[in-house]
Amino acid sequence: MREPAFWYRPRSLPSYALWPLGALYGAIAERRMLLPGTDAGIPVICVGNYHVGGAGKTPTVLALTKLLRELGETPVVLSRGYGGRLKGPVMVDRARHTAADVGDEPLMMARDVPVAVARDRLDGVALAKSQGATMILMDDGFQNPRLLKDASLIVIDSERGLGNGQVFPAGPLRAPLQAQLARTDALVLIGDGRAANDVAAELAKRNKPELRAHLKPDASSIAQLFGKRVLAFAGIGDPERFFRTLRASGIEIVGSRAFADHYPYSERDIEDLWGDARRNGLTLVTTEKDLARIHGGEGMLSHVEGIVPFKVTLEFDDPAALRELISDHLYKARERRYSAR
Numbered sequence: 263m264r265e266p267a268f269w270y271r272p273r274s275l276p277s278y279a280l281w282p283l284g285a286l287y288g289a290i291a292e293r294r295m296l297l298p299g300t301d302a303g304i305p306v307i308c309v310g311n312y313h314v315g316g317a318g319k320t321p322t323v324l325a326l327t328k329l330l331r332e333l334g335e336t337p338v339v340l341s342r343g344y345g346g347r348l349k350g351p352v353m354v355d356r357a358r359h360t361a362a363d364v365g366d367e368p369l370m371m372a373r374d375v376p377v378a379v380a381r382d383r384l385d386g387v388a389l390a391k392s393q394g395a396t397m398i399l400m401d402d403g404f405q406n407p408r409l410l411k412d413a414s415l416i417v418i419d420s421e422r423g424l425g426n427g428q429v430f431p432a433g434p435l436r437a438p439l440q441a442q443l444a445r446t447d448a449l450v451l452i453g454d455g456r457a458a459n460d461v462a463a464e465l466a467k468r469n470k471p472e473l474r475a476h477l478k479p480d481a482s483s484i485a486q487l488f489g490k491r492v493l494a495f496a497g498i499g500d501p502e503r504f505f506r507t508l509r510a511s512g513i514e515i516v517g518s519r520a521f522a523d524h525y526p527y528s529e530r531d532i533e534d535l536w537g538d539a540r541r542n543g544l545t546l547v548t549t550e551k552d553l554a555r556i557h558g559g560e561g562m563l564s565h566v567e568g569i570v571p572f573k574v575t576l577e578f579d580d581p582a583a584l585r586e587l588i589s590d591h592l593y594k595a596r597e598r599r600y601s602a603r
Contacts, residue, residue: 420454
């Protein structure tokens, strides 16, 4: 699905027309969020967002993975495997799985951390625990009540914010904002924008911290593209953010192509991109998630070579504050379970 443009504009006729559907969807989502979740038996930290589409959850999960290991934890990521055909539970194996099997994000993350894919998250927890997990790091699933969460970190792109603030399909929100704020333990704002400052202020009134972070391009990716003219393409929640990151890194973008989030590239799509690049003497560049989908596509192997994946990592402005926050939630999660025995 490609996000409707009116979602990120002031309220307009389409959003007003769809408001009744949004109100119904929101009421159902809010009631569902109130359901009690099942205790996993080990700490569960969820990385989610309030809205549909991308905001930076994957780099946030990977940054938390690094921190958790420094704290002596053995994290396993739990994912629904959006876009993959396997219902699971299954541990992602990059040697035998493709994005079509398990989804692009789990396949990409499995390079750095064990990832369990399961449509039923309780089955995924059992599998993760069998792999020696000391805690679960949930990739998405904030609105899903199936599993009890010990902490929920919400990621927002500070440049885009939450659009028109309406519930799907009138806007990008997955549930009414107040219902989601009530279940938030910390806010992760990516970038230097001000579009989410109102949300941060509202959470500050509830004594919920705001953590600022920035996407840092990989030096080797920049070096690989330095001095070259590129054709950039992406099928993620916000392709324009990717293009902005390239430009901010000094990369000369001559052309760009935006596809829908999790877009399943066909051989024809890639042939067309290569045709444009060759005619104009351009280098093809895309995200790691997009390359994961292309690499796993039918008949795509011959097209992958030469496409440059632009790698980024997430760095927190105050890593000590993040460390203290995560340590505190892990301690309280274990203390609560010990006291309940």
